[in-house]
Amino acid sequence: MTDIALEMPWLQKPWQTIQNRLAEGRLPHALLVTGECGVGKRAWADAVSGLLLCASPLNNGSGAIACGQCRQCQLLAASSHPDVRVFSPEKSRMIRIEQIRSLSTFAVSSPQVAGRKIAVVDRADQLNINSANALLKTLEEPVADFVLILLQESGRPVLPTIRSRCQVLSIPVPSAEQADQWLAGKLAEIEGEKQPTAELMAKSLMLAGNAPRLALEYATGEFPALRDEAFDKFRQFMRGQVAVAEAAKAFKALGLEDLLWLFEGWAADLARLSAGGKANDHEAGEMLGFLATNNPAWRAHELLDLVREARSAGVYNVNPELEATRLLIAWRGLMPRKRRAS
């Protein structure tokens, strides 16, 4: 058995909420769980599924946890539990109506081996309007032995009509120390040469805004190197040292999602700096600070809006290189005229 609150201590509060609700027999039929990307929403949902299905939960002092031994727990651990379904975006980056129709059928069917069925929608902020409306029907007609868990990334909207029919729980970002400890533990499991350096670990945490699962992905993947290359070109482009096409190429290598994520982070940092705060991406802090002192605060929000527009258009297969070009040119507009000309 594993206790998610010990493994990921920042999940303790939302975890305790479920333990209490279950003990009181007041489990909501629909939960909407919000949190930053990579903070552990899915891990939390998996732990909740485990607890709700386990045939003989244990009490560890602070509440019930799944035993990890029974047939239910074993099926779940093998990802082959027939009464748990996870619905996530497909190639189109959206959750399609066919997926929600299959969810609705699953909701009203009889459980096969457990006492209830659980569906996880990872992510509810990627439902298109038709899928959202189809899901609404399931939410409006709760089924006694069915629990729906919707995961939502912070800052990405979910229809208010869906939100209002769910109990909303938020997963906080861990403290820097908790994130560091969790990541160090995960990285220690990686063998020898492949083990990331302390420097890469610190950088991954910074780039992920201390969201540990995202930081783990960064520390073991290509993102930090590609981001550095894109950031260098971005700086050079802002100083007029490289052409927009060259800078856009470096961003293209990241793919649309990641390049939008970077521009969004920088625009959010610019907004923070304009409001007298600090930049999360401290490598970009100096350049963004310069832009913040030379521009009105609304420019940062305009740049954030551009990213959101691109993201919602992303469903229709936007070309990453064109999108990077558009964003780079918008950013360049923030350079003081004299600097731009030189």
Ligand SMILES: [Zn+2]
């Ligand atoms: Zn069990």
